[in-house]
Amino acid sequence: MKKIKNPLILLVVLIAAACSNQKGNKIENHWPHAGITYEIFIQSFYDTDGDGIGDINGVIKKLEHVKELGANAIWFMPVMPSPSYHKYDVTDYKDIHPDYGTLEDFKKLIEEAHKKDIKIVIDMIINHTSSEHPWFLESKKSRDNPYRDYYVWAQKDTIADFINKKTITLDSDNIQQWHDPGIGEDYYYGFFYGGMPDLNFDNPKVREEIYDIGRFWLEEVGVDGFRLDAAKHIFPDDRPEDNHAFWKEFREKMEAIKPDVYLVGEVYDMKEIVAPYLPGLPALFNFDFHYTLLESYEKEDGMLLAKRQKEILDFYQDITDEFIDATFSSNHDQPRLLNSLNENPRKLKQAINILMTMPGAPYLYYGEEIGMLGKKPDEHIREPFLWDIEANDKGRTSWIEPKYSIDETVTPLAIQKSMSTSYFNHYKEIIKLRNTNRALALGDLDLYENDLPQSMMAYYRNHKDQQVFVVHNLGDEDKKIIMPEDFGKMIFHYGGASKDEGELHLPAYSSIILEKE
Known part of the structure; x- marks a missing residue:
């Protein structure tokens, strides 16, 4: 350290050093192991070009909001071209949906986010493509088409017993997995629905395509990691070992490109099913946390969540001590938290207290910090963010007519900022406490x-x-x-x-x- 001769400057340096060493004083970034990630649906976030749809430039404009809130990373719901509003059915894995902007816009977003020490994670949907993806359009043409084996096809007579199978799972209410494309006797497999044909991961060419897509986003675009959608459905449910093996291979391939790549998986199931994915997906969403939190309020059973969380953490610890427990109190698939808590504002504020004082790497869904409302169908859980009162809100999106989050029911952010008891200021306070207290962020339970x-x-x-x-x-x-x-x-x-x-x-x-x- 360079010797400081000026006694006044020396005093300032010593005071600063002493303050930074005090417990609970310095704001720290604990991402990914215990940091906070903010989930954004760009479609509903902020519109800069007046078309009613949120865009990448809108996120750039509002990065300071994420920083002020105290989040360390952003997870974007799908950003790639798609025929649907939600974009979970991709038609081009190496581009940005034109409604959102361009690849150059996205690279600029990453650059600006990194300047604020905010990491960027994108949704990667590789279990299936859109039925409008060029691969699938080729695959449908004939049995000897080079892309036929990119998907799972079967002759009608060989799957007769399964065509009308009625299966409802935790993460899908689709009751039919085999679909008739109207080209003869061949059917294709689509776990979620006919517009999302499943890729065939038994085909090495498909796996290489996926690894190249990962390389593109990590190397050429510069994202920090991926949220892996429908991670337990890469292979059918009766082949879990193949699923586990694939994700281990995927992790090896991605870490060869970016050693510190962040991978978080959606494995929507109980802990015994989730845990074996940890060697391939070091971060996994904790759905038990969300549901048990709500159950605890319903039963007024305080220790129910604490005991279950301890049980899950100990269970995972026996498999690996490197896991990241991605906790959340709500997301884009669940009713808004305030609705789930009977629209009780005290419960909502306490729920974030619980999330932020428990172990894990918590996720926050956009709009929860201002008490947004929403119920199924999913579109109404993803309504436009309210930045200001409607008359002044130049960037409020209008792609959907909101049913729940409107000025009459939700106080916009601009007003909440000046209210000491607002949801937003409460979120900021408890998040800051977590970010300045190592025991809350990193401690054992x-x-x-x-x-x-x-x-x-x-x-x-x-x-x-x-x-x-x-x-x-x-x-x-x-x-x-x-x-x-x-x-x-x-x-x-x-x-x-x-x-x-x-x-x-x-x-x-x-x-x-x-x-x-």
């Missing part, structure tokens, strides 16, 4: 073993020499518990929670966090 009222959730987060004690009351009645010794420093409280003479008092839907002194 230890359950509070003493007797508790049923509605109470209590646990410790321990990281090296830092320990915090977290308590939430998920019920609608006031509760009290004895405060553990040595945890006298209150670093966060919400909903009127307080401490007094060795007791913690928690009104309905309140939270409190204490740090060990």
Whole structure:
């Protein structure tokens, strides 16, 4: 270190160093292992060209919002050309949907995001393509077409017992997997629906195509990683070992291109089914967290979520200690969180307290930070973001007529920023606490073993020499518990929670966090 002669400058440097070493003072970026990722549906985010559809330039314009919120990365729902509004059926794997902009726009977005220390993750949909993809159009032409074996085809008489099979799974309500393209006796397989024919991963050429697509986005475009859609459906459900093996190979190929590539998989199932994917997909979405959080509120059973989360973490730890637990309280496939919590604002604020004080790498769905509303069908879970009151909101998208998130039901961001008790400012506060407290971001989860009222959730987060004690009351009645010794420093409280003479008092839907002194 260069010797500093000016005593005033030396004093400033020493004070700054001392402050940065204090517990819970310095904002840190813990991504990917414990950082925060913000999910964006570009279609609904911000429109800069007046066509009613959100675009890449709109995201660039609003990157500061992501930064102000405290997120470390953005996951974009599909950005590639597609005939559908949601774009989960791709027609060109190496381009940007023209409604959103161009590849150059996207490269600019990545550049600007990286300047703000924000990583970029894109949705990669490789289980299937669109039925309008050039590969599939070729595949349909004849049995000897070079692209025929890019998809899964079968003669009608060989699959007669399966054509009318009625199967509903956790991640699909499609009741028919074999589809007639109207070209003779051959049917093709499409797990989700006929417009999404499944690729044939038994074909080495298909796998090489996919690896080249990954290389393109990592090397030529510059993304930081992929969210892998429908990861357990690469091969049929009765071939799970082949699925596991593919993802291991995929990871090896991607890490050869970008050693620190981030891969998060959607494996929509119970932990026993999810866990074997970890060697190939080091980050996996924790659907149990979302559903158990809602169940905990329904039953007013505080420890239900804490116990299940501990069980999942211990289960995964036995497989690998390198896993990333991608927790979330809502996403683009689930009703908006506020709707799921009976539109109770206290519950919504407490739910983000729980998400941000639990272990994992939490995901936030755009609009939750302003209390957006939405129910099925999916389009209405993905309604336009409300930046300002409608008369002033030049960038509000209009591709859909919103049914739930309108000015009469949701306070726009511009107004919430000036409200000390708004959803947005609450989100900012608890996220900042997580980003400045290593125990909350990185600590182990230890359950509070003493007797508790049923509605109470209590646990410790321990990281090296830092320990915090977290308590939430998920019920609608006031509760009290004895405060553990040595945890006298209150670093966060919400909903009127307080401490007094060795007791913690928690009104309905309140939270409190204490740090060990």
